Amino acid sequence: MSFRLDEIDRRILKVLQRDGRMSNIDLAREVGLSPSPCLRRVRLLEEAGIIDRYVAVLDPAKVGAGLTVFARVWFKTQDAQVTLQFAEAIRRLPEVMECYLTTGECDAILRIVTADLHSYWRFQADHLTRIASVLNVKTDVPMETIKRSFELPLAISS
Numbered sequence: 001m002s003f004r005l006d007e008i009d010r011r012i013l014k015v016l017q018r019d020g021r022m023s024n025i026d027l028a029r030e031v032g033l034s035p036s037p038c039l040r041r042v043r044l045l046e047e048a049g050i051i052d053r054y055v056a057v058l059d060p061a062k063v064g065a066g067l068t069v070f071a072r073v074w075f076k077t078q079d080a081q082v083t084l085q086f087a088e089a090i091r092r093l094p095e096v097m098e099c100y101l102t103t104g105e106c107d108a109i110l111r112i113v114t115a116d117l118h119s120y121w122r123f124q125a126d127h128l129t130r131i132a133s134v135l136n137v138k139t140d141v142p143m144e145t146i147k148r149s150f151e152l153p154l155a156i157s158s
Contacts, residue, residue, distance in 0.1 A: 003048040008033065010154045012041055013050070017151040020054040057150060065113040068097075068145075069120055071128065072106040074136040082133040083107075089131040095123050106138070117141070 005013075011031040015022065022030075028038035045051045060066055075082050083101065086108065090099045098111040110128075114120040120139070128137055 003044075003050060005050070007157055009041060009045060009050075010156050012038070012045065014151070014154050014156060016042075016051065060113055064115050067114050067116050067120060068142060069112050069114075070140045070142070071110040071112055071124070072138045072140070073108040073110060073128075073134055075107040075133050076135045077133075078107070086131060086133040089133075093123075093127055095127075 008031060012027065015027055015030050024039045024042070025035050027042070028035040031038065033041070042051070060068070073086075075086060087099075087101075090096050090108075090110070095112050095114055096110050097113055100109045101107065102109055112120065112123065114123055124137060124139065128134065
């Protein structure tokens with residue numbers, strides 16, 4: 001389904017990315033619509049799949065997932081079966097928050113969350129390096145989070 005975003009749609013999306021629990025009345029007021037057309041637009045954005053879902057963003061440290069690491073993964077070979085096998089295995093691991101197949105030096109980059117460094121070490125030894133297609137894993141541990149955002153940049157005219 002083709003859907004062309006106009007300026008009002010972009011404003012709605014920008015506001016909802018900041019606060020997905022905002023009431024329709026408050027959303028309508030903020031984007032300059034009356035509630036009924038605003039709700040209609042939100043439903044169209046949902047139906048078109050532009051709004052994929054609504055989630056609660058948790059504080060990782062407060063739920064026992066205070067360590068984030070980035071793992072660079074190299075595959076044993078570059079064929080489609082190896083990539084598929086890796087993807088299927090990664091999808092079953094809840095510690096893996098994001099996984100990107102890449103070009104360049106490594107084959108995949110993962111963002112992984114665990115309680116602490118020991119928990120990550122156990123995760124890597126018990127799960128990540130046991131995936132049959134994985135040849136090598138190099139892990140980067142960030143020292144400080146400078147920016148963490150969940151909002152996609154949407155161009156909006158002034």
